[in-house]
Amino acid sequence: MADINRIKKELKDCAKDSETSGLEVKLVDEANLLHWKGAIKGPIGTPYEGGIFRIDIVLPSDYPFVPPKMKYDTKIWHPNISSESGAICLDILKNEWSPALTVRTALISLQALMSAPEPDDPQDAVVAKQYKESHDEYCATAKFWTETYASPKMPGLDMLLSMGFGEEKAKAALLKCDMNVDAAMEALLSEA
Amino acid sequence: MDRDESSYDCSDDEADSLEPSDDCFDEPAVTRHDVGFAVLDEEACLALASKVVEEVSVLLCCGAEVAHSLLRSFKWDRERLIEEYMTDCDACAKTAGIHLGADKSITHSPTEKGIVRVGGVPKTKANLPPIQCQICFEHSTEYSALQCGHAYCNACYCTYAVSKVADEGHGCVYGRCPAEQCHLVLSKALVASLLTDEAHRASLEQFARASSLSRSFVDDNAHIKWCPGADCGKAIQARPGVTGVACTCGTRFCFKCGNEDHSPCSCEDLKRWIAKCKDDSETSNWLMANTKACPKCQTSIEKNGGCNHMTCRNGACKFEFCWVCCGAWKDHLGSFYACNKYDPRTDKDKKKKQDSSRAALERYLHHYARFTNHDNSLKLETEAKVMMEKKVKEMEALGNKAWIDCRFLNEANEALHECRYALKFTYVYAFYLPEKHNFRIHFEMQQMELEKQTEELAEQLERAVEDIDHMKVVNCYHMARKRKHNLFEIVEARHHQEDEGGSSSG
Ligand SMILES: [Zn+2]
Ligand SMILES: [Zn+2]
Ligand SMILES: [Zn+2]
Ligand SMILES: [Zn+2]
Numbered sequence: 001m002a003d004i005n006r007i008k009k010e011l012k013d014c015a016k017d018s019e020t021s022g023l024e025v026k027l028v029d030e031a032n033l034l035h036w037k038g039a040i041k042g043p044i045g046t047p048y049e050g051g052i053f054r055i056d057i058v059l060p061s062d063y064p065f066v067p068p069k070m071k072y073d074t075k076i077w078h079p080n081i082s083s084e085s086g087a088i089c090l091d092i093l094k095n096e097w098s099p100a101l102t103v104r105t106a107l108i109s110l111q112a113l114m115s116a117p118e119p120d121d122p123q124d125a126v127v128a129k130q131y132k133e134s135h136d137e138y139c140a141t142a143k144f145w146t147e148t149y150a151s152p153k154m155p156g157l158d159m160l161l162s163m164g165f166g167e168e169k170a171k172a173a174l175l176k177c178d179m180n181v182d183a184a185m186e187a188l189l190s191e192a
Numbered sequence: 193m194d195r196d197e198s199s200y201d202c203s204d205d206e207a208d209s210l211e212p213s214d215d216c217f218d219e220p221a222v223t224r225h226d227v228g229f230a231v232l233d234e235e236a237c238l239a240l241a242s243k244v245v246e247e248v249s250v251l252l253c254c255g256a257e258v259a260h261s262l263l264r265s266f267k268w269d270r271e272r273l274i275e276e277y278m279t280d281c282d283a284c285a286k287t288a289g290i291h292l293g294a295d296k297s298i299t300h301s302p303t304e305k306g307i308v309r310v311g312g313v314p315k316t317k318a319n320l321p322p323i324q325c326q327i328c329f330e331h332s333t334e335y336s337a338l339q340c341g342h343a344y345c346n347a348c349y350c351t352y353a354v355s356k357v358a359d360e361g362h363g364c365v366y367g368r369c370p371a372e373q374c375h376l377v378l379s380k381a382l383v384a385s386l387l388t389d390e391a392h393r394a395s396l397e398q399f400a401r402a403s404s405l406s407r408s409f410v411d412d413n414a415h416i417k418w419c420p421g422a423d424c425g426k427a428i429q430a431r432p433g434v435t436g437v438a439c440t441c442g443t444r445f446c447f448k449c450g451n452e453d454h455s456p457c458s459c460e461d462l463k464r465w466i467a468k469c470k471d472d473s474e475t476s477n478w479l480m481a482n483t484k485a486c487p488k489c490q491t492s493i494e495k496n497g498g499c500n501h502m503t504c505r506n507g508a509c510k511f512e513f514c515w516v517c518c519g520a521w522k523d524h525l526g527s528f529y530a531c532n533k534y535d536p537r538t539d540k541d542k543k544k545k546q547d548s549s550r551a552a553l554e555r556y557l558h559h560y561a562r563f564t565n566h567d568n569s570l571k572l573e574t575e576a577k578v579m580m581e582k583k584v585k586e587m588e589a590l591g592n593k594a595w596i597d598c599r600f601l602n603e604a605n606e607a608l609h610e611c612r613y614a615l616k617f618t619y620v621y622a623f624y625l626p627e628k629h630n631f632r633i634h635f636e637m638q639q640m641e642l643e644k645q646t647e648e649l650a651e652q653l654e655r656a657v658e659d660i661d662h663m664k665v666v667n668c669y670h671m672a673r674k675r676k677h678n679l680f681e682i683v684e685a686r687h688h689q690e691d692e693g694g695s696s697s698g
Binding site: 003005006009010062064065066098099100101105 | 326327328329330342344348351352355368370371372
């Protein structure tokens with residue numbers, strides 16, 4: 001039912017300018033055109049700067065006449081994104097979707113949302129409250145989360161991942177041990 | 193426009209002040225409850241809607257469909273639309289989803305093969321330059337666009353329109369052009385030109401229904417509502433502030449809250465009343481605290497006074513038992529009040545609490561019993577009314593002379609229905625009146641008068657047709673209506689007083 005040709009073209013278009021756009025998409029499994037993974041660079045000048053945020057993208061069978069299903073795989077501290085589940089509150093992913101929009105435009109909107117949160121239409125009430133009432137605290141937390149969960153370069157992370165530890169756990173352990181890989185490994189092993 | 197209106201207002205005021213005020217004073221008050229709303233069938237809705245659409249399209253120099261869209265987005269408030277359109281037509285056009293600039297629409301004619309209309313002008317299809325559809329990303333020469341000119345291939349546009357109808361139901365009329373940020377709503381012409389396939393017939397019909405003038409005139413109009421009567425299909429148009437309305441099908445309902453007509457009681461009081469009756473826990477608590485089933489024959493027995501020695505009121509049973517433990521009373525003899533469950537302290541507390549809540553409960557039960565009573569009568573009389581109307585009709589059709597003049601019975605039945613309806617809710621109204629208040633005394637007097645007159649009318653109408661006294665019945669129902677009118681009038685006067693009192697103090 002889904003428009004295979006359009007989806008292929010969308011994938012190609014995304015690949016064209018990934019250097020400049022700060023956006024990247026790839027298929028999870030080459031055989032399945034309906035499940036993508038996207039990545040957004042945290043916008044400069046925001047607490048998300050320096051982070052890479054991974055997005056899970058599922059195209060429903062009626063796509064593009066219904067919106068793609070998107071959620072953050074990377075944990076993020078943002079008023080419009082659930083800090084628990086990564087669910088996103090964005091109008092164009094709901095009733096404002098139009099078939100003339102694409103996954104790419106949706107990702108661009110997400111980038112814009114990261115630059116300019118809308119705390120009056122929150123997905124995460126705790127974050128939204130903090131954003132409005134103690135903005136400095138919000139910035140600090142968002143930055144800390146970016147460093148903890150979205151940092152692309154964590155020395156030693158690849159090694160821990162290759163040993164089979166989960167990404168989130170490995171990052172948390174590294175952070176706890178001041179980026180000391182050996183200490184982090186020991187901590188992870190003692191946990192397991 | 194402003195000048196016109198103000199000059200009309202002035203002349204009206206002057207005319208009023210010149211009239212002798214006392215003899216025209218009562219007139220509008222008498223009819224206040226009876227007019228103030230009108231029953232419209234589909235034809236009437238269409239006629240009224242078309243008239244407004246035409247007026248607006250002449251005034252704003254636009255087509256009928258544009259006028260309709262504008263009116264719909266302004267909830268058919270013609271005055272507000274015109275005012276805001278004059279101030280900022282672009283903003284109005286944007287919210288209504290209409291296009292004010294040059295017409296760049298492209299539609300394929302479903303009837304003429306090879307013809308395409310560009311901005312309404314027919315052209316041969318071969319002259320269309322190919323475009324890339326921004327939905328399927330394919331190049332195509334078979335495409336359509338709304339007046340904005342945002343073109344999509346026909347296959348994609350068709351799927352889009354069908355999905356709007358399927359997902360949004362009546363809201364499909366607010367479906368917009370797929371282009372990002374474009375506010376234009378789908379036009380009837382475009383949808384009709386796209387959904388030509390037999391498979392899309394149901395969707396096309398649904399779209400047509402949703403965008404039909406008469407439907408939108410009722411659905412999107414603050415002053416018109418569908419009659420909630422089963423399979424009625426008529427609509428009621430009411431003036432602002434009107435609550436109780438009656439459809440020609442016999443359904444009476446409140447225009448404001450949608451419940452059955454509950455005048456003279458307010459929507460808020462009705463809501464409280466319904467909630468109260470629903471969790472009539474109060475009643476059941478009282479019954480639980482004050483009655484017990486006889487342990488032998490299960491007849492429920494109310495405790496009266498403090499004595500725990502109960503005797504079943506069922507004459508055939510007359511079992512004597514202890515209120516506290518439900519054991520046979522004869523086992524308690526000798527050891528007076530020595531029932532092991534009895535605790536005089538808790539009983540005392542309970543009794544005190546019971547006494548105050550009992551008064552409140554008795555008050556509730558008093559009103560509730562009468563409310564229910566009238567409700568029951570209403571049901572029976574409605575059946576009788578339907579039968580009577582049928583019979584009068586039959587006899588008339590047969591040319592039976594004796595029945596020709598019986599049409600007054602229909603009117604009498606109608607009056608009985610009205611009064612009964614009102615009476616039922618006077619008990620809700622009275623329940624929420626302050627306890628010791630002069631108005632309450634006044635109200636209850638009028639209520640009693642209405643009740644007497646209504647019962648008399650009911651009695652007259654219960655007689656066999658040949659025993660009915662024409663003059664008496666006519667007299668009776670006129671009186672009953674008058675009583676109802678008087679009652680409503682004092683309620684209204686009190687509201688006015690309260691409103692004035694409220695605004696001056698606040
Ligand atoms: Zn297309
Ligand atoms: Zn458009
Ligand atoms: Zn009706
Ligand atoms: Zn109401």
